Amino acid sequence: xxxxxxxxxxxxxxxxxxxxxxxxxxxxxxxxxxxxxxxxxxxxxxxxxxxxxxxxxxxxxxxxxxxxxxxxxxxxxxxxxxxxxxxxxxxxxxxxxxxxxxxxxxxxxxxxxxxxxxxxxxxxxxxxxxxxxxxxxxxxxxxxxxxxxxxxxxxxxxxxxx
Numbered sequence: 001x002x003x004x005x006x007x008x009x010x011x012x013x014x015x016x017x018x019x020x021x022x023x024x025x026x027x028x029x030x031x032x033x034x035x036x037x038x039x040x041x042x043x044x045x046x047x048x049x050x051x052x053x054x055x056x057x058x059x060x061x062x063x064x065x066x067x068x069x070x071x072x073x074x075x076x077x078x079x080x081x082x083x084x085x086x087x088x089x090x091x092x093x094x095x096x097x098x099x100x101x102x103x104x105x106x107x108x109x110x111x112x113x114x115x116x117x118x119x120x121x122x123x124x125x126x127x128x129x130x131x132x133x134x135x136x137x138x139x140x141x142x143x144x145x146x147x148x149x150x151x152x153x154x155x156x157x158x159x160x161x162x
Contacts, residue, residue: 052065074110074111088145090148
């Protein structure tokens with residue numbers, strides 16, 4: 001672990017084979033590296049580039065990591081995050097707080113000093129592709145959580161029937 005709590009794993013040949021079977025014939029179209037600290041993002045990208053170049057030289061293959069989007073992380077509003085977390089707990093929903101430096105509208109708003117928070121709805125594990133699937137039951141739960149949160153945060157009323 002580094003000072004920011006991010007694990008920097010050595011990317012040796014054996015690890016590459018574990019992660020990417022037949023790595024010499026595999027193409028990765030995109031890689032998403034996230035942190036709430038832009039310095040950590042750039043550090044991780046540098047580490048990835050160094051390791052990729054080392055493995056490429058050793059295996060006599062070409063690696064082109066392409067351009068980095070470098071979407072700067074935005075910090076969400078702590079009061080909104082806490083309020084949303086409270087509603088999740090009250091509804092018996094297991095939660096995990098995760099940082100997201102993706103280019104979500106929320107990040108754009110937060111960088112413009114608009115109080116922002118995000119609620120991620122679980123899905124089948126894949127995101128941002130045509131096969132992404134979210135169950136309507138999960139969507140309904142998330143919508144109810146959001147309504148309770150908005151009522152509690154902005155209307156001063158507890159959600160009825162929650």
